[in-house]
Amino acid sequence: MRGHDLAALRRLNTIAVLRFLRSQGPGRPQSLSQLAAATGLSRPTVDQVVEELTAQGWLTEASEPASGRSGRPARRFRFRGEAGRVVGVDIGLHKVVLLLSDLAGDVTATEREEMDPDMGGAERLAFLRARIERFLDEQKVRPEELWALCVGVPGIVGETGRITSVIVPEWSDFELARRLGESFPCRILAENDVNLATLAEHWQGAAQLADDVVCLLIGHRSSCGVLLGGRLHRGHRGWAGELGLHRGLGLSHAHEVLGWRGERRAGESEVAALARAAGASDPDALEILDRYATRLAPGIGALLLAVDPELVVLSGGMTPAGEALTPLLTRQLRDVALDVPLHVPRITVSTLGEQGVALGAVRKALDSVEALLCDATGPLPSVPPSMNR
Amino acid sequence: MRGHDLAALRRLNTIAVLRFLRSQGPGRPQSLSQLAAATGLSRPTVDQVVEELTAQGWLTEASEPASGRSGRPARRFRFRGEAGRVVGVDIGLHKVVLLLSDLAGDVTATEREEMDPDMGGAERLAFLRARIERFLDEQKVRPEELWALCVGVPGIVGETGRITSVIVPEWSDFELARRLGESFPCRILAENDVNLATLAEHWQGAAQLADDVVCLLIGHRSSCGVLLGGRLHRGHRGWAGELGLHRGLGLSHAHEVLGWRGERRAGESEVAALARAAGASDPDALEILDRYATRLAPGIGALLLAVDPELVVLSGGMTPAGEALTPLLTRQLRDVALDVPLHVPRITVSTLGEQGVALGAVRKALDSVEALLCDATGPLPSVPPSMNR
Known part of the structure; x- marks a missing residue:
C-alpha cells in the first residue's frame, strides 16, 4: 500500500x-x-x-x-x-432566542429577548449581530471555540442560504449567512424556522420515533415542515411545506378567528387561558377552537394528501391549546377529502415549547460540524488549544 | 469459515x-x-x-x-x-391495457381493450381475469413462466394491496391482488395508477434525468404521483399525491371547463383537435386551456408547495394538449402563492402516451422479481425448465 x-x-x-x-x-x-x-x-x-x-x-x-x-x-x-461550541438562533418578528451547545448537543445556555416587530432590515441585522456577540461574550466563548452558527428565519431559504422572506420584507432576497460571516469566523447557516422546528422534534421532541413527519407551526402565522425517511425534506428550492403561502387554502388567515375574551388568570397568556377553558369544556372556547380547526383543515389536509406522513406535530404559538385542538382538527381533516374520509395520521403536540426552532438550529449546526469531522476528502480539524483541556 | x-x-x-x-x-x-x-x-x-x-x-x-x-x-x-415474463396491467373505468415483458424489461406484446364504464365490480374482476388469461394464451406464456403481475387501478392502494376506490365503487375495500392470486400462480401486485405512471416516466419517459418528480395525470380525472430521491413516495398509507380528492381545491372538477366545439378532423380526438387549434393560436382554444389551467392551479400549486419537486410531468388524457397547456399553467401557478411568486419547476409532457400506467406496472413487477433474485435471506430461484434454452 x-x-x-x-x-x-x-x-x-x-x-x-x-x-x-x-x-x-x-x-x-x-x-x-x-x-x-x-x-x-x-x-x-x-x-x-x-x-x-x-x-x-x-x-x-x-x-x-x-x-x-x-x-x-x-x-x-x-x-x-x-472540544467546541455551536450556537442555534431563532429570529422572528417579535423575538430572538439563542442557545449555546457543546459539540455533543448539550445545551448550556439560553437567552430570549423581545424585539420591536417594526424594526427595519438593517437594524434587525445589527440587533441580531449584537445579541449573538453579547451572548458569546457572557458565556465566555472565544471566537475560535465557535464551530458553527445556524440561524432560523421566517422565510424560504434557498440552498445557498439566500432568503425569500414574506415576514421581514427587507430580508427578501437577502444573504443572511454571508452577512453574518463578516462578524463570526465559523460556519454560518440559515434555515427556514419551521424546518428547524421539524428537525428538533425528530431529535429531542415529539417525533423521535417517527421518520415521516409533518410539523405544523401554528399561531399568528402558519407554516409547515416535512421530514421524510428521517431527513428534512427541503425540496428543490427550499419551498417544501410552505402551504401557508397558498392563496386559496387560508392557512395565513386562520388565526383571525382566535381571540379569547373569557377569564384570564394573572400572567396567563391568551392562548393558555383559551386552552384552560377548552380543557374545562367551556363551550365558547371549544367553539373558537373548532372554528380555528375548520380554517386550518383545508391547508393541513392538502399537505396530508401530498405526503401522507406517519405523524403530525403541532408546534408554534398555539402549542398550549394543542391538546384541546387535536380531536377537533382530526374531525375537520376527515372531511377534507371527497367521497372517502381522509386518512388522518396521529396528531401530537410539541414538547419543546418556544425553544424548538433554536434547538433545531443547534442540530443543523452540529450536523455541519459532523460533516466536517467526517469528511474523508479533508484532514481532521484540530481542536482549538483553549478547548484541549 | x-x-x-x-x-x-x-x-x-x-x-x-x-x-x-x-x-x-x-x-x-x-x-x-x-x-x-x-x-x-x-x-x-x-x-x-x-x-x-x-x-x-x-x-x-x-x-x-x-x-x-x-x-x-x-x-x-x-x-x-x-428466463421469465412479467405482465403489467392498467385497468381503468373505460379500458384495460396489458403489456408483456421479459425479465430485462423488454416489452414484447401490448393489448388494449375498451370496457363498459358501468360494469359492476364482480363482472369487472371476471373481465380482467379473462383478458389476462387470453393475453397469456395468445402470447404462449405458460403459467410457470410468469414471474409477476402488477395491476394499476384508479384508487388508493394500501401497503397490503387493499384498494380504496372512488372510481370503481364496488372495488372499495377490495383485495384485488389476493383475488387475482386465485387464478395466477405468481407474485401479484396492485398499485395506484398514477403512482405507476410516475415510475414509468422515471424509467423510460420524460423524467429519466430527475429524481424529485411530481407526475400529474390530468383528464376526466386528476391525480398525482410523487417520486422523491428516485423512489416512488407512496406515503404511510398510500395516499401521497392524492390532491385530486381535496374537496376545496377543485382538481376533480377541472375538466368541466373543457369541451371543444371547433373544427375536428376525421378520426381526431376532441383533445387532439383542441391541442391543434391552440397550437395555431386559436383564441377560443387558448381561452379554454387557460380556464382549465386556472382550475388546475390551486391543486397543483398545493402539491408544489408541499414537496417542491425538480420537475413536473403532465400525463393522462390531456397529454396531447400538454405543450399548449404548459405556459398557461406555469403562469397560473405563479399566482398561487401570496406575496411572492410561487417557484414553478420545469413542466414537461409525458412521452409514454396511453401505455404509461401499464409500463409502470411492468417496472413494479420487475422490481419485485429483482427483490426475489437479490434476497440474501433466500436461495436464488430456479429458471423454469421451459425458459432455460
Whole structure:
C-alpha cells in the first residue's frame, strides 16, 4: 500500500470511530472492544485511532468504570463535546432566542429577548449581530471555540442560504449567512424556522420515533415542515411545506378567528387561558377552537394528501391549546377529502415549547460540524488549544 | 469459515453479479474483468459465479465480440431476460391495457381493450381475469413462466394491496391482488395508477434525468404521483399525491371547463383537435386551456408547495394538449402563492402516451422479481425448465 493510501485509510478509520462515538452520545462511553465490534476495525487499529484522537483532544476516557463486570474494569472513551461550541438562533418578528451547545448537543445556555416587530432590515441585522456577540461574550466563548452558527428565519431559504422572506420584507432576497460571516469566523447557516422546528422534534421532541413527519407551526402565522425517511425534506428550492403561502387554502388567515375574551388568570397568556377553558369544556372556547380547526383543515389536509406522513406535530404559538385542538382538527381533516374520509395520521403536540426552532438550529449546526469531522476528502480539524483541556 | 457462512457468501456474490448485470441492461454485456471491477470480487470468484449462473439459465454469453480491442475478444455476459415474463396491467373505468415483458424489461406484446364504464365490480374482476388469461394464451406464456403481475387501478392502494376506490365503487375495500392470486400462480401486485405512471416516466419517459418528480395525470380525472430521491413516495398509507380528492381545491372538477366545439378532423380526438387549434393560436382554444389551467392551479400549486419537486410531468388524457397547456399553467401557478411568486419547476409532457400506467406496472413487477433474485435471506430461484434454452 502506498503512503497516501495509508493516510486515507487512517482518516477513514478515524471517521468510523468518531461517527460511532458521536452516535452513542456523551452518556454512553464505549470500551475498545465495543468500538472494534461496532466499526469492524481490528483491536490494534482501534487502540491506535483512539490514542491519536485522545491526544488531539477529540476523545476522552470516561472516569466512571464500566458496570456489571467483575475484574479490572475496561477503559471506556467518549467524544469530547467540550472540544467546541455551536450556537442555534431563532429570529422572528417579535423575538430572538439563542442557545449555546457543546459539540455533543448539550445545551448550556439560553437567552430570549423581545424585539420591536417594526424594526427595519438593517437594524434587525445589527440587533441580531449584537445579541449573538453579547451572548458569546457572557458565556465566555472565544471566537475560535465557535464551530458553527445556524440561524432560523421566517422565510424560504434557498440552498445557498439566500432568503425569500414574506415576514421581514427587507430580508427578501437577502444573504443572511454571508452577512453574518463578516462578524463570526465559523460556519454560518440559515434555515427556514419551521424546518428547524421539524428537525428538533425528530431529535429531542415529539417525533423521535417517527421518520415521516409533518410539523405544523401554528399561531399568528402558519407554516409547515416535512421530514421524510428521517431527513428534512427541503425540496428543490427550499419551498417544501410552505402551504401557508397558498392563496386559496387560508392557512395565513386562520388565526383571525382566535381571540379569547373569557377569564384570564394573572400572567396567563391568551392562548393558555383559551386552552384552560377548552380543557374545562367551556363551550365558547371549544367553539373558537373548532372554528380555528375548520380554517386550518383545508391547508393541513392538502399537505396530508401530498405526503401522507406517519405523524403530525403541532408546534408554534398555539402549542398550549394543542391538546384541546387535536380531536377537533382530526374531525375537520376527515372531511377534507371527497367521497372517502381522509386518512388522518396521529396528531401530537410539541414538547419543546418556544425553544424548538433554536434547538433545531443547534442540530443543523452540529450536523455541519459532523460533516466536517467526517469528511474523508479533508484532514481532521484540530481542536482549538483553549478547548484541549 | 463454516459451511453455512460460505453458502451465504456465495449467495451474496451471486447477488452482486446479478444486480450489476441487470443494472446494465441487455444491450451492455460485461466481460469477466468488468464484472470483477464493478463488484469488487476477485477474478476467480467472478469466473465461478458466472459459470454457475450461466448453467442455471440466469446468464448467457453475448454472441457479439467486444469492440475496439485487438487480440482474442473477451467473453462477455448478460442477464437472460428470457428466463421469465412479467405482465403489467392498467385497468381503468373505460379500458384495460396489458403489456408483456421479459425479465430485462423488454416489452414484447401490448393489448388494449375498451370496457363498459358501468360494469359492476364482480363482472369487472371476471373481465380482467379473462383478458389476462387470453393475453397469456395468445402470447404462449405458460403459467410457470410468469414471474409477476402488477395491476394499476384508479384508487388508493394500501401497503397490503387493499384498494380504496372512488372510481370503481364496488372495488372499495377490495383485495384485488389476493383475488387475482386465485387464478395466477405468481407474485401479484396492485398499485395506484398514477403512482405507476410516475415510475414509468422515471424509467423510460420524460423524467429519466430527475429524481424529485411530481407526475400529474390530468383528464376526466386528476391525480398525482410523487417520486422523491428516485423512489416512488407512496406515503404511510398510500395516499401521497392524492390532491385530486381535496374537496376545496377543485382538481376533480377541472375538466368541466373543457369541451371543444371547433373544427375536428376525421378520426381526431376532441383533445387532439383542441391541442391543434391552440397550437395555431386559436383564441377560443387558448381561452379554454387557460380556464382549465386556472382550475388546475390551486391543486397543483398545493402539491408544489408541499414537496417542491425538480420537475413536473403532465400525463393522462390531456397529454396531447400538454405543450399548449404548459405556459398557461406555469403562469397560473405563479399566482398561487401570496406575496411572492410561487417557484414553478420545469413542466414537461409525458412521452409514454396511453401505455404509461401499464409500463409502470411492468417496472413494479420487475422490481419485485429483482427483490426475489437479490434476497440474501433466500436461495436464488430456479429458471423454469421451459425458459432455460
